[in-house]
Amino acid sequence: MGHDRLERRAVISGVGQSVIGRQIDRSGLQLTLDAITAAVHDAGLTIDDIDGLAMFPGGGKANLPGYANGNLYEVQDALGITTTWRQGQVEGMSLPFYGPAQAVATGEARHAVVWRTVKEGSAARKAGGRPAYGSIHPRAEGPLAWLLPVGALSPVCQVAPYATRYLHDFGVKREQLAWIPITQRAHAALNPDAVYRQPLTLDEYMGSRMISYPICLYDCDVPADGSTAIVVSTSEAAGDLRSPVRIEAMAGVIDGRPAWELLEDFTRVGYATAQAMWSRTDLRPTDVDVAQLYDGFMIEAVWWLEAMGFCQAGEAGQFVEGGARIALDGQLPLNTWGGQLSGGRLHAGFGHTAEAVRQLRGEAGDRQVEGAEVAAVANVGGFEAGAAILTGW
Amino acid sequence: MQVSGGTDATVGIPPDVTEETEAFWTAASEGRLVVDQCDDCSAFSFPPRGMCRTCRSRSMRSVEVTGRGRIYSYTVNYQRWLPDLEVPYAIAIVEFPGCPGVRVVGRLRGCAPEEAAIDAEVEVGFEPGPGGYAIPSFVMLGPAP
Ligand SMILES: [Zn+2]
Numbered sequence: 282m283g284h285d286r287l288e289r290r291a292v293i294s295g296v297g298q299s300v301i302g303r304q305i306d307r308s309g310l311q312l313t314l315d316a317i318t319a320a321v322h323d324a325g326l327t328i329d330d331i332d333g334l335a336m337f338p339g340g341g342k343a344n345l346p347g348y349a350n351g352n353l354y355e356v357q358d359a360l361g362i363t364t365t366w367r368q369g370q371v372e373g374m375s376l377p378f379y380g381p382a383q384a385v386a387t388g389e390a391r392h393a394v395v396w397r398t399v400k401e402g403s404a405a406r407k408a409g410g411r412p413a414y415g416s417i418h419p420r421a422e423g424p425l426a427w428l429l430p431v432g433a434l435s436p437v438c439q440v441a442p443y444a445t446r447y448l449h450d451f452g453v454k455r456e457q458l459a460w461i462p463i464t465q466r467a468h469a470a471l472n473p474d475a476v477y478r479q480p481l482t483l484d485e486y487m488g489s490r491m492i493s494y495p496i497c498l499y500d501c502d503v504p505a506d507g508s509t510a511i512v513v514s515t516s517e518a519a520g521d522l523r524s525p526v527r528i529e530a531m532a533g534v535i536d537g538r539p540a541w542e543l544l545e546d547f548t549r550v551g552y553a554t555a556q557a558m559w560s561r562t563d564l565r566p567t568d569v570d571v572a573q574l575y576d577g578f579m580i581e582a583v584w585w586l587e588a589m590g591f592c593q594a595g596e597a598g599q600f601v602e603g604g605a606r607i608a609l610d611g612q613l614p615l616n617t618w619g620g621q622l623s624g625g626r627l628h629a630g631f632g633h634t635a636e637a638v639r640q641l642r643g644e645a646g647d648r649q650v651e652g653a654e655v656a657a658v659a660n661v662g663g664f665e666a667g668a669a670i671l672t673g674w
Numbered sequence: 675m676q677v678s679g680g681t682d683a684t685v686g687i688p689p690d691v692t693e694e695t696e697a698f699w700t701a702a703s704e705g706r707l708v709v710d711q712c713d714d715c716s717a718f719s720f721p722p723r724g725m726c727r728t729c730r731s732r733s734m735r736s737v738e739v740t741g742r743g744r745i746y747s748y749t750v751n752y753q754r755w756l757p758d759l760e761v762p763y764a765i766a767i768v769e770f771p772g773c774p775g776v777r778v779v780g781r782l783r784g785c786a787p788e789e790a791a792i793d794a795e796v797e798v799g800f801e802p803g804p805g806g807y808a809i810p811s812f813v814m815l816g817p818a819p
Contacts, residue, residue, distance in 0.1 A: 410754075411755075412755070413687065413755035413756050415687055416687065416755070420687065420688055420690040421687045421688065421689050421690060423690075426689040426691075426692075426695060427689075427721055427778075427779055429686065429689075430686060430688055430803050430804055430805075430807060430809050431686075431765060431779055431780050431781055431803065431809045431811075432686060432751060432765055433749075434686065434687070434751070434756065434759075435755055437753070438749055438765060442746075442748055442749050442765075442767055443747070445747045445748055445749060445792065446747040446792065449747075449792045490752070491752045492751075492752060492753045493749045493750065493751045493752065493753060494750040494752070495749075496749075542767050542777055542779045543777055547746075
């Protein structure tokens with residue numbers, strides 16, 4: 282099938298991260314420069330090779346304290362480079378490498394770096410708890426004007442009704458889906474950079490406090506400080522790169538109403554994106570060796586398990602129950618770095634992409650999945666959605 | 675009107691009122707729920723965007739929703755996101771059989787928060803919210819069918 286696909290003309294050439302933790306007492310700019318330097322080195326390139334720069338979120342737009350860091354102009358000035366392509370990524374950018382892949386595939390850049398730097402761990406600590414979404418603005422603007430004033434003050438409250446409807450319609454139990462955070466915690470124990478590494482038990486999960494029913498504490502990702510950078514290169518440069526990873530297929534289709542409360546069917550999220558993504562490759566769900574599926578909240582990983590066809594609609598509870606299928610030696614090892622639930626909220630698919638690249642290269646250390654050749658990556662779902670298949674070189 | 679199961683909803687973040695949403699918030703202050711209806715094809719649109727979602731006409735008018743709504747989904751918030759925020763409270767996403775395509779998010783009163791249920795019927799209502807604005811606050815009419 283179609284080797285003319287745009288994404289086949291791009292590779293992910295490098296990933297790099299700063300120190301990651303609940304509170305890192307360094308500026309967002311310094312964390313960003315650490316991550317970029319590491320990613321460029323990881324690609325086998327030098328800073329002078331970089332001619333494309335992109336960051337999330339574009340314009341430093343923030344609705345949470347500590348959300349936006351690493352100003353694009355300051356980073357470019359620090360690096361001292363000339364760019365031929367830049368991008369401030371917005372919500373709905375599909376996956377971090379989507380725009381950069383378009384840029385290198387069309388010759389707008391040869392090697393583009395994209396970063397996401399969070400300081401939400403420090404910000405939550407400073408505020409004495411996880412702050413209200415939008416609380417840094419005096420009034421709720423745009424889509425938030427329908428949510429914040431009525432008390433849906435956090436993304437938790439905005440996503441929770443999806444979980445309510447899912448549990449209701451399919452008769453799935455919380456104690457079944459609990460195995461997603463429990464299993465991911467076991468993976469995090471093998472990741473020295475993960476924020477939470479102690480084992481999590483089913484009793485602890487079921488006994489944890491409810492944040493916004495049916496989402497409990499362990500269904501929420503953990504605010505963190507840290508930066509992730511990803512280098513995307515033209516496939517023409519593959520010979521110059523240390524260990525490139527192929528982008529087999531990628532897609533981001535938004536076919537429902539683009540707002541948390543308006544999406545027509547809360548139980549089927551990400552299906553159009555997954556379908557478009559699968560139409561761009563001959564690979565099938567059974568070919569996937571490892572899955573890095575967005576888990577800002579646990580239910581989001583459920584969406585992608587079903588939308589991408591790893592199990593049928595409403596069957597994620599049975600699929601994950603007991604954890605065997607999603608363990609490192611299972612049929613679909615899930616979020617092998619701990620995901621955002623235990624690894625830390627690196628956000629927007631950046632942590633998930635970095636882990637997919639490491640797994641495909643056999644560089645995932647103690648949490649390496651044996652013989653990982655095909656990785657699935659997905660981001661968010663609903664009004665912003667991206668899915669991709671990455672493969673080893 | 676104070677209905678049992680309600681908590682003080684005035685602690686929070688008030689809406690930014692725009693050209694598109696002014697009619698909604700003004701009607702809310704009078705205890706009325708209004709949505710947009712198209713002059714050309716009669717379809718409903720909400721939230722108001724100044725364009726019919728069905729035929730893209732720019733000729734819309736505000737009409738009042740008076741019928742019962744039905745809970746599409748809900749959550750019960752237990753987290754004190756802001757100092758002095760009273761918890762817990764239920765937030766319901768409500769649809770209206772008479773107004774296809776309209777969904778409104780509001781607080782839920784008339785029952786304990788834990789009694790919120792999918793498909794339960796609610797009555798349109800409002801209560802004092804942040805910044806002096808009246809916010810949607812639906813009244814539970816009974817258990818889910
Ligand atoms: Zn119309």
